[in-house]
Amino acid sequence: MDTIGEVTADLRSNIAAEARAKILYERLINLTDDVGVKDALGFLMTREVAHQISFEKALYAISNNFPPGKMPPIEKYATVYYNMSEGNDMRGSWNSDENFTFVANPEPAVDGGDGSASVTLSAAQKANLDNLANRTASDPSVNPVTGTDLGSVPPVENEAVKKGTTKRKTPKK
Numbered sequence: 001m002d003t004i005g006e007v008t009a010d011l012r013s014n015i016a017a018e019a020r021a022k023i024l025y026e027r028l029i030n031l032t033d034d035v036g037v038k039d040a041l042g043f044l045m046t047r048e049v050a051h052q053i054s055f056e057k058a059l060y061a062i063s064n065n066f067p068p069g070k071m072p073p074i075e076k077y078a079t080v081y082y083n084m085s086e087g088n089d090m091r092g093s094w095n096s097d098e099n100f101t102f103v104a105n106p107e108p109a110v111d112g113g114d115g116s117a118s119v120t121l122s123a124a125q126k127a128n129l130d131n132l133a134n135r136t137a138s139d140p141s142v143n144p145v146t147g148t149d150l151g152s153v154p155p156v157e158n159e160a161v162k163k164g165t166t167k168r169k170t171p172k173k
């Protein structure tokens with residue numbers, strides 16, 4: 001069991017996992033002609049239905065199940081629908097005037113910025129950023145041995161591995 005420490009988020013996560021698992025079992029059933037395997041997979045697929053029903057009931061047995069967590073949403077963004085799609089846009093309860101304030105042609109940056117990926121940094125923040133960029137810079141001259149080289153059966157025929165010309169990437173100063 002995986003938990004984020006908030007039961008309503010855990011239940012929603014588990015409901016999604018059960019839904020995906022059912023689809024996976026359906027696809028596995030289609031891959032085999034073995035009657036016994038089909039039977040076992042059919043049982044497991046069906047149990048995912050039972051688990052979804054149970055988890056949904058558990059979720060909706062909690063009256064204050066939304067939104068998850070302790071902090072309230074920021075009111076002005078909580079029920080606004082920004083129509084970012086192009087083309088023949090469908091309207092329904094998921095973006096209706098009844099449930100949302102529908103913004104038909106929103107500005108690219110809904111928080112009021114200019115839409116560009118810019119940020120103002122202090123000198124200390126800039127120094128940290130430069131250090132990070134240096135430390136994590138890619139070295140295009142190396143051909144490192146990785147887990148895929150080591151774990152492949154048979155091993156990947158990597159010319160650099162055969163020649164012994166690979167080297168570990170060393171962080172720049």
Ligand SMILES: [Fe+2]
Pocket residue numbers: 018021047048051
């Ligand atoms: Fe399940």
